[in-house]
Amino acid sequence: MAELYPSTPSTPSRRTTLRAAGGGTLLLGLGLAGCRSAVSESGATDPKAAAGPRRGGTVTVAVNSDFTPSLLFSQSGQSLQQRLVFNTLTRYDDRLRPQPELATSWDYAPDGRSITLKLRTGVTFHDGRPFTADDVVFAVKNLQNPLRAAQLRATAAAVTGFDKRGDHELTLRLAHPVNNLFDLFEFMIITDRNSVEDAVTGKRLIGTGPFKLAKWSPGTGLSLTRNETYWQPGRPYLDGVELRVIPQADALISSLRTGQSQLSFNVPGKSLAIVKNNPDLTVTSYDTGAGAYYLGVNTTVAPLDDKLVRQALAWAVDRERLLKQALGGYGLDSAAPWPKSSPAFTETGRTHYTYDPGKARELLKAAGHPRLRLPLLHISLPGDTALAESIQYDLKQVGVDVTLQPTDPATAQKNLISQNMPALWTMGHGFAQVQPSTLAVSAYPFNEAKNTSKFRSAAYTRVVREAWTSRATGAAANAQQSRISDILLDEAFIIDLVIRGNVQVASTTLHGVTLNKFSYLNLDDAYLAG
Template sequence: MTESYPSPAAAPSRRTTLRAAGGGTLLLGLGLAGCRSAVSGSESAEKAGAAKPRRGGTVSVAINSDFTPSLLFAQSSQSLQHRLVYNTLTRYDEELTPQPELATSWHYAKDGRSITLELRSGVTFHDGRPFTADDVIFAVKNLQNPARAAQLRATAGVITGFEKQGDHRLVLKLAHRVNNLFDLFEFMIITDRNSVEEALKGTRLNGTGPFRLTKWSPGSSLSFTRNDAYWQQGRPYLDAVEFRVIPQADALVSSLRTGQSQLTFQVPGRNLAVVKSSPGLTVTEYDTGGGAQYLGVNTTVAPLDDRTVRQALAHAVDRERILKQTLGGYGLASAAPWPKSSPAFTEAGRTHYAHDPAKARELLRSAGHTRLDLPLLHLNLPGDTAVAESLQYDLKQVGVHVTLQPTDPATAQKDLISQKMPALWTMSHGFAQVQPSTLAVSAYPFNEAKNTSKYRSAKYTRVVREAWTSPATGAAVNTLHREISDILLDEAFIIDLVIRGNVQVTAKDLHGVTLNKFAYLNLDNAYLAA
């Protein structure tokens, strides 16, 4: 027996969809009304009273690092273009309630061990091939492949069976109940099963999305043109989208101020004040905490195998200074990974490690150290370099001398996945903005089974697995979230610094820009005002 949920014609109620997310389990917790996604103009043009959207025009998007095809199925800073070419099964709204995309409705079995998806008909890939249930089956199996390095592979792996009921109805059978299936559905891009190897080389991206990739010039640009056969009638409005790779911060800012670029999410914090003062630009922060800057620690490198030393590092960092001086004041200084929109967030967790150099030195002395010399890897991008330099200064004040090791984003992501990081590194992580258990079963820095820090704990695994599979709701499941937080804070194998949503800079004549919860750019409704 099954429970039925929203039809394509009706948006699901908040209560209904929370139940739909896991056979009665809580998807993301209640009390999220303050959580919103930024939109250029805050809402659609019709709601905001702006001019009626017009068709045509090209938008230039400034990015600071190039597309990396080999990371197509892993969420990273190179994922921005995913939603231009590919659709997902569902998408979250501002309250993190799943809404239809290629899946128009769904219903869970009472025991939470299967879910039936009604799939959108009349959808075609860019080459004209119809979208069917076989494409969803391929997408799931593709993410189950370890070679794809997909962060949500564990969740995809819970799907153990497929029952097609025609071309547009599919039953997914689950090994056990999980409460983050809709995180998978928003993360999982639906790619063409016949050309996936070409996609991984960047030679052919064949999706069902609003734009077609027409040219990739490695290190320089990506060009997209409108998909005139897109399933959403009348969309997209734009004729074309150009991604321009501009790694230098000053050049990126200049391209915005001179109108050469109309959109970016990659202005370094130190440059945001300049951009904000520019009359033709708008700065908007996504306050759902889709990312966080952190200090990673390799727990197999002595003396970082000592928890006391790791805790000393956590106390040494001045998070508020990093937020204000390095990130332009956008974000939330926090020792825990959770944004305020998450049911796992607590103020006690956020402030657990106050900036206390004296305590940091005391902890180091108690562990038998007065001076340490360690490497610190960071991305060779202006914003990331600034964070690394701030960490270098703070750690030096307590006797920890770090040598900066810059590297490019693609290499860093591959090393992160393969656990090849040095003693210390600083990067940003995602996955705390959705179902809390997703962070600890999916994100490479936190994965309970295999994380970049090489930290393992039977207790951590038990708590994470219980939270991931629990049918509990409300206070009961939040108790498990607190246990996860307590372990993360006490063990300090990942030291969170600042929770930060994406900061969007747009030209004032560009409207309708959104991101999904995994920072895939959605330009379905974007348009340039006359």
């Protein structure tokens, strides 16, 4: 199996990261076409692909849950379609260096208190309205709105002023430096400010992206058609995209094997062996660190308010078996949230908790709770159910009996946001694959100010805020990240289990698929051959 998380190259300098000579055709091409590493397990070269891109055809993407309009501005399992309809300002390459998209270049002030963006000209929304600096101002203010439930709201809120110089140059003034501004720029979709309320109800989705919404059929999926006035000349190649909801794993796999679907990122890990040997399908693993599966703990529910009990749970789970059985070996067993591509990753953190049921039982006994009975919420999809069942089995071995509570994805996400979780839950989290500070100021499970576990700590807040607003690099930055990791591991209010990679299953006729750091699907350069 291809290694999902290769060793991280040396971290680029801050000046390289924060400034880019942008706007040239060559730089733009590198930013969009070569932005994400992926390793195909087939190793084969398709002669039809070598003939070059061809125009036409519709790609059907099999997804296991429906588009949820109310979560449009938050990152979740329903975010795959974001980059099909909308653009973002910038886009990271594999080394977390921002590349141009709707912003062609930028200049950070030396004190980190402002950034000036030059914006792409000649871009129009799907309804024909020109894209201008006002749309960027709206996008930032929109994420500042607490009703949008956007994970990067704290970063958006650091923007306190806007200075426009015509329609295509804009300076953002910041209340204080933040080291994850380009995370915001890649996360923040640029929506039409005149129809945003229709967007969050699913009535209209108007962006500047390569495809336009033709129809949303709740429970069935999205139908998208080519944007004939897209700002990238000659793109997209495809006539359209269908995102088809197929929640049952067997049916989803069947749709791929029979050619009814050409692409999916939702084949359960333990089922990947079935499709891997199909000559008409290609399995590709992305090294972006798509997120992690974790065990969440509500620290207001006794005895989970005792960190000894939480640490016992962390020792009780067999991460290696979970990785193999629930995820088919695709990922990295880890007690810390960071993928190997993150500057915060350390092998010491990854192995801080290993499988030690004896130690788990000792800690539970020392805390005075040798037997416990607790509920465990999980998403009612095949892969998530397998994960929950594995956790249930492990916890039972140390005297913790859990009752599974299956929940649909949209409800689970809303409960996560509203802090309405039972004693235990298991889900996936993102945001460890970008700047490390983003996880602790943005992700719902980890947010230092308001997290789903209801964990509060002055020490945690202090180290997170220091890292977020710091301009440190090298050893100093590593030390800040290490302090965050130390608290996460010691307090164990979120118990990380497996870093998962995005695993793409695609027809051998489909080429040019990429993902951004937030797992937004990019089909600008995708085409069908054969």
